[in-house]
């Protein structure tokens with residue numbers, strides 16, 4: 300292996316470590332404007348705040364805030380039974396794709412599934428994880 304190739308490999312390895320540990324370099328690459336645009340178009344932002352505000356357009360938001368929810372515990376009702384779960388990526392994905400499967404305690408089952416492409420869903424989830 301010559302020096303250039305060795306350097307290149309090292310660079311790629313360092314680059315992937317950078318992204319794997321969720322460093323700020325990865326976060327700043329996130330298309331925040333694109334994610335918010337999708338959430339605007341799909342109406343997410345008519346029911347959810349992303350900053351924890353207690354009002355949205357002058358009224359209490361219909362849905363829970365999406366701020367800081369990753370890693371927090373929440374109680375959901377599944378077919379009438381309450382269970383406590385930790386919010387992780389799989390939970391977010393399910394909450395968006397199948398909103399009726401688990402209803403967050405204290406909220407009404409009013410969130411409809413809003414069709415989006417896999418790319419849009421990945422971006423929205425990546426964004427919610429940073430809030």
Ligand code: HEC
Nearest residue numbers: 341342343346361362363394398401402403406409410413
């Ligand atoms: C009509 C209002 C409404 C719209 C539109 C809406 N949601 Fe919701 N959402 C809710 C309500 C109410 C809940 C809590 C009840 C439940 O679990 O379904 C919720 C729950 C969630 C949760 C789980 C939060 C938690 O803390 O457990 C996520 C994540 C979420 N919504 C994301 C989205 C995204 C992304 C969109 C757009 C694609 C969206 N929502 C559109 C009302 C809405």
